[in-house]
Amino acid sequence: MIDFPYIGDLCRPTDSKIVMLVVDGLGGLPHPDTGKSELESADLPNLDRLAQRSAAGLTTPVAPGITPGSGPGHTALFGYDPVKYLIGRGVLEALGLGIELRDGDLAVRCNFCTLDDSGFIVDRRAGRIATKESRPLVDELARIEVPGASLSVHQGREYRFVIVLSGEGLGINVRETDPSVTGAAPLEPTALSDDSRVTARAVSVFANEARKRLAGRATANMVLLRGFSRLPNWPRMDDVYRLRPAAIAVYPMYRGLARLLGMEVLPTGETIDDELDTLEQSFEDHDFFFLHYKPADAAGEDGDFRAKVAALQELDARIPRLLALGAETVVITGDHSTPAIMASHSWHPVPLLVSSSLTSGDGVSVFTERGCASGSIGHIPATSVMMLAMANAGKLIRYGP
Amino acid sequence: MIDFPYIGDLCRPTDSKIVMLVVDGLGGLPHPDTGKSELESADLPNLDRLAQRSAAGLTTPVAPGITPGSGPGHTALFGYDPVKYLIGRGVLEALGLGIELRDGDLAVRCNFCTLDDSGFIVDRRAGRIATKESRPLVDELARIEVPGASLSVHQGREYRFVIVLSGEGLGINVRETDPSVTGAAPLEPTALSDDSRVTARAVSVFANEARKRLAGRATANMVLLRGFSRLPNWPRMDDVYRLRPAAIAVYPMYRGLARLLGMEVLPTGETIDDELDTLEQSFEDHDFFFLHYKPADAAGEDGDFRAKVAALQELDARIPRLLALGAETVVITGDHSTPAIMASHSWHPVPLLVSSSLTSGDGVSVFTERGCASGSIGHIPATSVMMLAMANAGKLIRYGP
Numbered sequence: 001m002i003d004f005p006y007i008g009d010l011c012r013p014t015d016s017k018i019v020m021l022v023v024d025g026l027g028g029l030p031h032p033d034t035g036k037s038e039l040e041s042a043d044l045p046n047l048d049r050l051a052q053r054s055a056a057g058l059t060t061p062v063a064p065g066i067t068p069g070s071g072p073g074h075t076a077l078f079g080y081d082p083v084k085y086l087i088g089r090g091v092l093e094a095l096g097l098g099i100e101l102r103d104g105d106l107a108v109r110c111n112f113c114t115l116d117d118s119g120f121i122v123d124r125r126a127g128r129i130a131t132k133e134s135r136p137l138v139d140e141l142a143r144i145e146v147p148g149a150s151l152s153v154h155q156g157r158e159y160r161f162v163i164v165l166s167g168e169g170l171g172i173n174v175r176e177t178d179p180s181v182t183g184a185a186p187l188e189p190t191a192l193s194d195d196s197r198v199t200a201r202a203v204s205v206f207a208n209e210a211r212k213r214l215a216g217r218a219t220a221n222m223v224l225l226r227g228f229s230r231l232p233n234w235p236r237m238d239d240v241y242r243l244r245p246a247a248i249a250v251y252p253m254y255r256g257l258a259r260l261l262g263m264e265v266l267p268t269g270e271t272i273d274d275e276l277d278t279l280e281q282s283f284e285d286h287d288f289f290f291l292h293y294k295p296a297d298a299a300g301e302d303g304d305f306r307a308k309v310a311a312l313q314e315l316d317a318r319i320p321r322l323l324a325l326g327a328e329t330v331v332i333t334g335d336h337s338t339p340a341i342m343a344s345h346s347w348h349p350v351p352l353l354v355s356s357s358l359t360s361g362d363g364v365s366v367f368t369e370r371g372c373a374s375g376s377i378g379h380i381p382a383t384s385v386m387m388l389a390m391a392n393a394g395k396l397i398r399y400g401p
Numbered sequence: 402m403i404d405f406p407y408i409g410d411l412c413r414p415t416d417s418k419i420v421m422l423v424v425d426g427l428g429g430l431p432h433p434d435t436g437k438s439e440l441e442s443a444d445l446p447n448l449d450r451l452a453q454r455s456a457a458g459l460t461t462p463v464a465p466g467i468t469p470g471s472g473p474g475h476t477a478l479f480g481y482d483p484v485k486y487l488i489g490r491g492v493l494e495a496l497g498l499g500i501e502l503r504d505g506d507l508a509v510r511c512n513f514c515t516l517d518d519s520g521f522i523v524d525r526r527a528g529r530i531a532t533k534e535s536r537p538l539v540d541e542l543a544r545i546e547v548p549g550a551s552l553s554v555h556q557g558r559e560y561r562f563v564i565v566l567s568g569e570g571l572g573i574n575v576r577e578t579d580p581s582v583t584g585a586a587p588l589e590p591t592a593l594s595d596d597s598r599v600t601a602r603a604v605s606v607f608a609n610e611a612r613k614r615l616a617g618r619a620t621a622n623m624v625l626l627r628g629f630s631r632l633p634n635w636p637r638m639d640d641v642y643r644l645r646p647a648a649i650a651v652y653p654m655y656r657g658l659a660r661l662l663g664m665e666v667l668p669t670g671e672t673i674d675d676e677l678d679t680l681e682q683s684f685e686d687h688d689f690f691f692l693h694y695k696p697a698d699a700a701g702e703d704g705d706f707r708a709k710v711a712a713l714q715e716l717d718a719r720i721p722r723l724l725a726l727g728a729e730t731v732v733i734t735g736d737h738s739t740p741a742i743m744a745s746h747s748w749h750p751v752p753l754l755v756s757s758s759l760t761s762g763d764g765v766s767v768f769t770e771r772g773c774a775s776g777s778i779g780h781i782p783a784t785s786v787m788m789l790a791m792a793n794a795g796k797l798i799r800y801g802p
Contacts, residue, residue, distance in 0.1 A: 342759065
């Protein structure tokens with residue numbers, strides 16, 4: 001709801017603190033053998049007890065039926081309409097690699113691919129070559145120079161890498177070179193509007209040089225470029241909500257996204273315990289904390305029902321430590337569902353709880369999909385979660401006379 | 402959600418099949434003697450059993466409190482915002498009569514009315530004269546010729562008929578001649594914008610000629626013209642959703658509407674058994690079927706509670722046959738509610754169930770208004786039903802990186 005027209009008049013800074021714990025891929029679906037979802041199968045005494053004194057509900061990340069990527073799933077939770085505020089693929093990949101983009105930088109998501117002798121694509125992902133195999137290739141490509149911009153090349157996972165162009169007037173309106181099918185040649189990265197001619201020339205030179213330098217290889221002998229994008233210039237959470245927001249997340253993509261939205265990204269370690277250490281240490285310095293928990297989504301994406309249950313239980317065991325900090329408002333929800341039986345993100349509504357001195361339970365006894373469905377918050381768009389958090393924290397004044 | 406900005410990137414054709422059964426006027430209200438709605442009063446073992454393994458919810462066709470006509474009720478279910486995509490009254494009436502309109506044709510909904518000796522309207526519907534009485538009058542009017550267009554006149558029910566003008570440059574911006582009150586004279590159909598002068602002249606000549614040819618009659622001695630409209634040029638379901646959609650409906654209006662939205666309209670008979678025959682025969686040729694069931698609405702409109710219960714039970718008995726086809730996704734809902742105690746369409750939310758390999762029940766045990774209210778889908782706009790169907794059928798990829 002960062003676009004609520006009067007939001008600037010409604011938000012007021014207070015001393016009270018909000019912790020928003022985003023359990024990546026929180027929601028699930030019942031396992032066919034038991035009829036119980038991951039949340040229903042897990043033993044979650046602390047989350048259940050918290051739910052019993054919270055306001056509960058379900059959130060829809062984008063719209064019914066729409067499965068969000070991690071970008072839209074998170075921007076929605078911070079109040080940004082995920083249809084209007086969509087981050088480009090190149091930028092999101094760059095954020096995920098921990099690359100610090102500057103204003104005007106252009107990021108491109110790239111793949112190694114394999115061409116046959118006639119120059120037609122036989123494998124768009126070059127057999128998903130291992131990271132250690134692609135590293136020397138990336139090093140070779142990093143030596144390329146392009147006209148009109150300075151180029152950097154960044155290794156990603158396996159067959160993926162990112163190029164960043166820095167310079168003036170780098171429009172993003174360039175045709176992607178991936179034809180999306182095999183049996184076709186890579187496309188020319190032609191400019192689709194006048195403001196993108198510099199970009200088109202630079203990436204065309206890059207692609208041609210890459211072809212020369214990779215020639216002779218049996219696989220990974222060409223590159224495909226897509227997702228031409230720049231850092232967007234969006235309203236910042238600190239400005240709009242008048243918060244001092246901080247992000248605690250292990251993975252670079254979430255850290256980059258948080259920085260983009262105006263949060264201070266706090267250095268932290270690799271585990272939820274590290275994250276909680278960070279939260280404790282910086283608790284006095286901020287009034288809003290985005291705390292990201294990844295393992296539930298990772299297990300769901302792997303289709304590993306038991307691992308997702310275990311990840312939820314691991315988190316549950318840390319809830320007392322989180323609550324002991326005494327934040328006035330605690331929000332726990334997810335950026336989207338990741339049912340293990342689908343082994344992917346999904347469109348299903350996501351459990352939500354909001355706990356503050358103004359909540360005392362909705363009759364919801366368990367923190368599950370079905371439990372939260374009957375809570376007082378009802379089904380709401382994820383873009384409304386931030387306003388509920390702000391309201392519970394006493395950070396929103398009355399709208400209208 | 403046909404207007405979802407990225408829909409072209411999200412939809413992918415697959416072999417899986419969706420059957421959307423639209424039970425016209427499905428929702429109802431409790432009978433005062435029993436406290437039970439039509440769905441609650443009916444014995445629906447098959448629908449209840451299906452609900453027990455489905456995702457359930459309620460849909461709002463247009464907005465809370467808004468009672469939709471059949472046009473908006475259906476366009477919403479197919480994902481078209483019923484506020485933006487409104488079919489003109491003339492076109493809808495023409496579709497309902499089975500008239501095949503061509504691009505550029507102008508349809509006008511007409512009434513016979515009764516004027517007094519001074520030319521003032523005493524009855525805007527000419528005493529609702531019987532169809533057999535209006536038939537010779539329509540035949541007489543069909544002989545009229547108008548300048549700038551060719552005219553056809555089509556008998557409707559009782560006092561209603563439709564005229565269709567074919568020609569070039571037939572704008573729709575013409576003042577309706579029905580003053581909406583008695584005691585006033587019919588209005589002149591003046592052009593309200595330059596592009597509608599040809600239309601205004603043609604219909605003015607038609608109205609004046611009609612007055613002459615009907616003169617001397619005690620009733621039905623004049624006509625009123627309204628709802629000047631053309632076939633809209635809307636995005637087609639086959640294009641946008643990348644489906645091969647088919648419609649199976651008995652009544653012409655639904656068939657015409659389906660054709661307008663890009664569905665192939667399959668020839669069928671007069672009963673639900675005929676419709677199911679058609680579904681079986683064409684099952685391999687399409688991946689989306691709109692199956693329309695009218696009797697529930699007809700009974701509701703008649704205020705016949707028992708007949709509506711019976712119509713729902715008739716349908717229930719056919720559900721096993723429908724399910725036996727093995728469509729991967731089955732959606733059952735209505736275009737609006739038609740409570741028998743109101744004897745009319747209403748604004749009340751409409752039960753919805755979505756059944757697929759990804760649904761396993763929400764704890765909803767009966768397919769009723771109250772039962773579906775606690776389902777996992779929650780209350781959603783009817784425009785989201787199509788996306789849920791597509792998602793369950795595996796026909797939508799992830800939105801955003």
